[in-house]
Amino acid sequence: MLYTFMWHSPFNFRNCYLFRGGRVKYRILTNNPMVAEEFNLTHEVAYSDISAKEILGRASEGISNGEILLNHPLYGSLKPNETPYRSLLLRKKEDISFTAITNEESAALIVKALGAYEKFTDKKETTDTKLLKDYQVVDLSLTASAVAAADR
Template sequence: MDDYIIITNNPMVVEEFGTEKEIEFYDVDYENILVKVRDKIYKGHELLSHPLSGSVKPGETPYKSIMVSKRVGSLEEKYVKLIESSIQTVGKFSFKPTINDQKTLKDLQVVDRTLLNSAIASADA
């Protein structure tokens, strides 16, 4: 099994990887996914993918998938600083509720999944 956990609010990630990867799915917004990741980091997990990766701004998508290590070690200040800064950045945005049609939401799920695919390829290499 892989050495990482995927934390996501993207149902497409669960559909695609749910049987082969360890996934924690939460039905929460982007900012709260970062909070879930922060909780893992404070327990000693390493941050393996960037919380603000991609060119889609947090206010333009409700979906985010982030990888953390399965291994729990000591608390790493660099990960704490990165996740706390990311939470503050995302807090400045709010998802535009006008983007609520299913096609657009599916497209945003695909963007998040594609970014995750890249991170998985790097982690599995």
């Protein structure tokens, strides 16, 4: 009886949401102008001209306000200090669609990722425009993979 009630309950928000067939509501936090330009018209983009590490800090603030990470804060096969760009997808607090991890796990992932910045100290800063564009392209490609997954 209880089961029946839960299944049909208008307060079972998750099921209601799935029936609506809606998308996860998220924002893209980025310091990459190419990501901002690509998604500005179709998604909520929070662009800031700050360092990649500071982007993780901003994500941490969002997570402490109830947001949840949708993509991994570490790159694959690029060390944290090797690229000046980072883009993160954060599910908004008011959204109730499923996520892979919890708010607490999101916070822990960010702490781990920030730790990686301390581990790799061979920082390379560049003003080479062509090189900066290449870093932007790769960050855009990785972010686009996450956006495609979030939007399907």
